[in-house]
Amino acid sequence: MSEMITADLVDLDLSADTKEAAARALAERMVTLGRVTDLDGFLADVAAREAQMPTGLDGGIGIPHCRSEHVTEPTLAFGRSAAGVDFGAPDGPADLIFLIAAPAGADDAHLTILSSLARHLMNAEFTTALRSVDDAATAAALIRGDEVAESTESTEPAAPAASSASGETSVSPDTSEERPFRIVAVTSCPTGIAHTYMAAESLENAGRDSGVELVVETQGSAGFTRLDPAVIAAADGVIFAHDVPVRDKDRFAGKPTIDVGVKAGINRPAELISEVRGKAERGEISAGSAPGTPVERGGESGEGYGSKLRKWLMSGVSYMVPFVAAGGLLIALGFAIGGYEVDKAPSVMDHFMWLQTDSWGALFFQIGGVAFDFLVPVLAGYIAYGMADRPGLVPGFVGGAISLTINAGFLGGLAAGLIAGAVVIAIQKVRIPTALRGIMPVVVIPLISAAIVGFLMFVVIGKPIASAQKGMTDWLNGLTGTNAILLGTLLGLMMCFDLGGPVNKVAYTFATAGIAVSSPSDSAMKIMAAVMAAGMVPPLAMALATTVRGKLFTQTERENGKAAWVLGASFISEGAIPFAAADPLRVIPSSMVGGAVTGALSMAFGATLRAPHGGIFVVPLIGNPFLYLVAIAAGVCVTTALVVILKGMRKQAPEGAGAGVADAPISARTERKEPVAAA
Numbered sequence: 001m002s003e004m005i006t007a008d009l010v011d012l013d014l015s016a017d018t019k020e021a022a023a024r025a026l027a028e029r030m031v032t033l034g035r036v037t038d039l040d041g042f043l044a045d046v047a048a049r050e051a052q053m054p055t056g057l058d059g060g061i062g063i064p065h066c067r068s069e070h071v072t073e074p075t076l077a078f079g080r081s082a083a084g085v086d087f088g089a090p091d092g093p094a095d096l097i098f099l100i101a102a103p104a105g106a107d108d109a110h111l112t113i114l115s116s117l118a119r120h121l122m123n124a125e126f127t128t129a130l131r132s133v134d135d136a137a138t139a140a141a142l143i144r145g146d147e148v149a150e151s152t153e154s155t156e157p158a159a160p161a162a163s164s165a166s167g168e169t170s171v172s173p174d175t176s177e178e179r180p181f182r183i184v185a186v187t188s189c190p191t192g193i194a195h196t197y198m199a200a201e202s203l204e205n206a207g208r209d210s211g212v213e214l215v216v217e218t219q220g221s222a223g224f225t226r227l228d229p230a231v232i233a234a235a236d237g238v239i240f241a242h243d244v245p246v247r248d249k250d251r252f253a254g255k256p257t258i259d260v261g262v263k264a265g266i267n268r269p270a271e272l273i274s275e276v277r278g279k280a281e282r283g284e285i286s287a288g289s290a291p292g293t294p295v296e297r298g299g300e301s302g303e304g305y306g307s308k309l310r311k312w313l314m315s316g317v318s319y320m321v322p323f324v325a326a327g328g329l330l331i332a333l334g335f336a337i338g339g340y341e342v343d344k345a346p347s348v349m350d351h352f353m354w355l356q357t358d359s360w361g362a363l364f365f366q367i368g369g370v371a372f373d374f375l376v377p378v379l380a381g382y383i384a385y386g387m388a389d390r391p392g393l394v395p396g397f398v399g400g401a402i403s404l405t406i407n408a409g410f411l412g413g414l415a416a417g418l419i420a421g422a423v424v425i426a427i428q429k430v431r432i433p434t435a436l437r438g439i440m441p442v443v444v445i446p447l448i449s450a451a452i453v454g455f456l457m458f459v460v461i462g463k464p465i466a467s468a469q470k471g472m473t474d475w476l477n478g479l480t481g482t483n484a485i486l487l488g489t490l491l492g493l494m495m496c497f498d499l500g501g502p503v504n505k506v507a508y509t510f511a512t513a514g515i516a517v518s519s520p521s522d523s524a525m526k527i528m529a530a531v532m533a534a535g536m537v538p539p540l541a542m543a544l545a546t547t548v549r550g551k552l553f554t555q556t557e558r559e560n561g562k563a564a565w566v567l568g569a570s571f572i573s574e575g576a577i578p579f580a581a582a583d584p585l586r587v588i589p590s591s592m593v594g595g596a597v598t599g600a601l602s603m604a605f606g607a608t609l610r611a612p613h614g615g616i617f618v619v620p621l622i623g624n625p626f627l628y629l630v631a632i633a634a635g636v637c638v639t640t641a642l643v644v645i646l647k648g649m650r651k652q653a654p655e656g657a658g659a660g661v662a663d664a665p666i667s668a669r670t671e672r673k674e675p676v677a678a679a
Contacts, residue, residue: 005076005143008033010136014079014097019050022085023064026077026099035075036101040556042070046099051581053189053243054088057198058267061121062087062094071101076117078143080130090267096130098143117143119201122266181212181277184232185239186246188219189262199241199265206269214273219247227251237276241265254441256280283431285440315386316417317509320379324512325613327371332611332621334365343519376400376410380417387421388428391441395420395449402457409469410513416457423449484526484603491527492534492599492635496591499538499573499580507531512612525608529622532571533602533632534595536615539568539575540632541594541639542587548640552647557582571615586646594639601631 009029016022023046030036045068049055055063062085077099084093098117120126126142133139185203189195200216207214215235217227219242226248238257240246241264256279258272265272334342338361345351345362353359377400384396399416403409427445456462494507511531514524546553546561553561560578567575580587608623619625 004074005078005140006033007136007140009075009077010139011077011079012133012136012139014081014085016079016081016085017083019062019064019085019087020047022062022079022081022097023047023099026079026097027101029077030071030075030099030101033075035072036068036070037072038070040554042066042068042101044556045070053195053261053263055195056087056089056094057121057263058089058091059127060084060089060091060093060095061127062089062097063100063121063195063198064097065100065102067102067104069104071103073103075101076143077101078130078139080139096127119197120145122198122201122205181237181280182235183207183212183214183237183239183273183276184227184235184252185214185216185265186219186242186252187216187262187265188242188244188246195243195262195266199262199269202266203239203241203269203272206273210270210273212273212277219244237280239265239272239276241272254285256284282429283433284428312383312386312418312421313414314505316379316381316383316414317505319382320375321508321512321612323371323374323378327368327375328512328515328610328612329614329618330364330368330371332368332618334361334363334368335610336621337361338365373404376403376413379410380413380420383414383417384420384424387418388424391428391445391449392421392424394446395423395453398450399453399457402454402462403465406458406462406466407469408457408462408466410509411469412457412462412465415461415465416453419456420449420453423452484523485600487527488530488599488601488603489596490599491531492537492595492597493592495531495534495573495599496538496595497588499577499591504535504573508535515610515612520610522608525610525623526603526606528612529607529609529628530599530602532609532613532615533607533628534599534635535573536568536571536632537594537598537635537639538573538580538587538591539564540636541568541591541643542576542579543568544636544640545643549644549648552644553579569616571613583647586643590639590642590646593642594635594637596635597638598631598635601634602628605631607631 009026011025011029014022014025016025020043023043024039027036027039027042027046030042031039036042045066046064049066050064055065057063064087079097079099081093081095081097084095085097086092087094087097098121100117120143129142130139133142185200187196187199187203189199196218200218203214203216215227215231217225229251232251235255238252238255240249240252240257240259241262243262256276258276258279260272338345338358342358342361342365345358345365348359348363348366351359352363377397380400380403381393381396384392384399386392396417399420400413403412403416406412408415424445427448428440432440491507491511494503497503508531511524511528514520515528520528543561543564546558546564550558557579560575564575567573576587576591580591605624605627607625607628609618609621611618611621614621616629619629622628
């Protein structure tokens with residue numbers, strides 16, 4: 001630890017007014033000492049980690065951190081800001097800022113030390129001492145533990161009720177009938193350095209204060225020790241505080257469970273303990289499931305219903321779109337090979353000639369049609385999964401299949417998924433005898449929920465939804481002239497508003513829903529063409545702008561611009577995210593204008609598209625391909641011109657400036673995105 005932080009890595013008068021500037025000021029000290037080899041590259045990694053989740057904590061603490069190939073050895077830098085810097089904490093700016101840098105292949109010993117710092121940050125005496133220290137050497141000593149070891153040891157109880165799974169874990173045996181309530185917890189974060197251990201420390205402290213036995217399994221970068229199965233079996237409740245999938249989650253099946261983000265474990269541990277105790281008293285349990293991701297979980301308890309609803313819907317869409325892409329491309333390929341009469345071909349089981357292209361076209365068309373048959377059930381099933389975890393899958397898929405049977409389409413699938421999830425959650429709230437808990441997730445919940453959802457879809461709400469679906473389809477089929485152009489403009493604006501976010505996905509899902517049939521209407525194919533064309537505009541425009549006016553962009557942005565050519569041509573809108581994140585007020589409006597132009601022109605030209613993805617690689621499958629490319633080129637030129645003009649109106653940025661989110665390598669961000677975000 002003596003080499004991890006020194007007085008040269010401490011700034012007690014940090015003057016930065018933004019988190020990017022604070023990170024740069026501290027990182028420059030690391031560069032001076034040879035701990036970081038590439039300042040901009042390292043700051044890009046810091047910004048990429050910050051983009052995943054804000055690193056501000058309650059109590060005036062900011063902990064920007066990352067793993068980076070530009071770090072030569074684990075390093076800490078500390079800055080104290082009199083004015084405070086906003087790191088996204090709910091209670092306001094941070095005055096204590098710790099920049100934690102770990103090499104991409106940091107060894108466990110150093111990561112354990114960094115984890116120890118994260119735990120110290122939950123100690124009020126430690127943070128108070130840092131606020132009052134008056135010289136850098138003393139601050140470095142405090143952080144190393146030279147001055148705090150004695151005080152922190154004195155505050156630890158001799159036999160704490162809560163413990164971490166970093167070593168041996170145990171719970172005290174029953175010595176009386178009035179044994180304490182027992183909780184097991186798992187904490188984890190994307191980097192596995194700071195939030196993971198801070199959440200563990202916070203939960204352990206709250207456990208001691210609440211008089212419960214609480215054992216934490218920290219799934220961090222330093223590795224983790226699995227909780228003893230006997231400890232899990234003896235637990236009365238489970239808390240998951242995580243932002244990456246929990247490893248071996250099925251170990252905790254059949255117990256009252258609270259599933260939240262890692263920051264909830266840091267900021268409100270007492271509430272989580274109270275919530276899991278309440279679930280245990282009511283007899284609510286959870287089933288084991290495959291690891292979840294943040295978008296799949298119902299969200300933290302403090303989230304509004306609107307945020308939760310968006311996550312549930314995006315869960316269904318994210319699982320549905322791969323079926324859309326595979327099925328749509330296969331159907332389009334079938335038409336390209338077998339001609340537009342391929343949809344009238346007999347089943348390839350009855351008639352298939354190996355040497356005839358028509359047979360291969362029919363084969364691809366029919367495989368794509370089967371894939372499309374899964375769209376609505378998958379959408380409904382995974383909406384329910386996002387709400388209620390694995391128990392929601394059965395009623396969700398059943399409801400989605402019924403939606404197809406009664407011609408309720410995607411609207412029916414949305415309703416079925418939400419109803420299925422709500423029914424399962426309601427069943428899980430019913431207090432049941434302990435003896436029945438084992439069969440609840442396997443027999444009782446699927447049986448009752450499927451029956452209720454089936455009844456509602458067949459008898460109660462199915463017909464009205466089917467009528468609404470038919471009305472929407474008829475409206476789309478009737479769109480012509482000005483109305484079609486206005487719709488194309490609206491869809492173009494939506495596709496470029498958040499570049500893969502919820503608004504973008506709404507537009508994309510609307511378009512794919514129209515072609516997700518064996519014989520889509522001409523209007524539906526025009527909408528799909530307009531949506532894909534508009535989605536290609538932002539990255540292509542940023543690539544062109546960095547080419548024609550490179551001096552308006554940093555070196556890193558110019559490198560990102562080269563990659564944006566390929567990403568844009570492939571209909572991957574994330575290629576523009578680095579530019580939009582660095583300069584949203586200029587890039588996003590410009591992209592929206594260009595996208596609107598392209599969407600309107602595509603509809604005006606009557607371009608059609610049967611494939612839901614592919615970019616320029618599916619141009620042979622596009623109706624009116626030349627005019628379609630003209631529409632894209634027009635939007636790209638408009639966006640490029642606006643970006644260049646708006647950026648040219650401000651003072652030219654220095655070469656090294658802007659090392660925020662924009663500097664993060666595109667590959668690092670697109671890997672974090674779901675495939676659907678490209679839409």
